[in-house]
Amino acid sequence: MKLRTLIFLGLLPLLLVLALLVREIAWRHGHPLAQPSAPAPDEAYVAEVRSLPESPLLAPQSSGVFVRGRWALLRSLQPQLVFVGSCDNVDTRWMGRRRLVIECQLRSGEPRLLQALVEDVVIELVIQPHFARARAPAPFAT
Structure with missing residues (x-):
């Protein structure tokens, strides 16, 4: 249980940065x-x-x-x-x-x-x- 939580918390900043990057690319394309x-x-x-x-x-x-x-x-x-x-x-x-x-x-x-x-x-x-x-x-x- 704790290992899954640690993996999720470790991946959360990466997912946020990825979402921000997708938003930026979409805005610049539009x-x-x-x-x-x-x-x-x-x-x-x-x-x-x-x-x-x-x-x-x-x-x-x-x-x-x-x-x-x-x-x-x-x-x-x-x-x-x-x-x-x-x-x-x-x-x-x-x-x-x-x-x-x-x-x-x-x-x-x-x-x-x-x-x-x-x-x-x-x-x-x-x-x-x-x-x-x-x-x-x-x-x-x-």
Whole structure:
């Protein structure tokens, strides 16, 4: 009886780590990186543009920007989603140690800044509307 209990208690941490690993892999598979991560100038924070799973609440092919601390390696535990939108291009730029600017070339829908402040990081959103290109006028027939 005691041997089974010891084996179970010995395997319990391993099973917990395995479950956490499966959760992390599933989260990263459902939220793949859309472009390389952008670390802050002092590398204390990282901004990640990730594709979001399809949802009736989101526009098709939506992207999200997540902000995390440098050492927050397990993204699935506390993902800080700060922006969501359907954009042709999402650009994240650090304008200082604690100022992140997200630029969205709007494709469709209404992009949303979900959090303007994460810990001490101020987040700003710039939306570039997608205008249709004008066609050249037709030549006059003479």
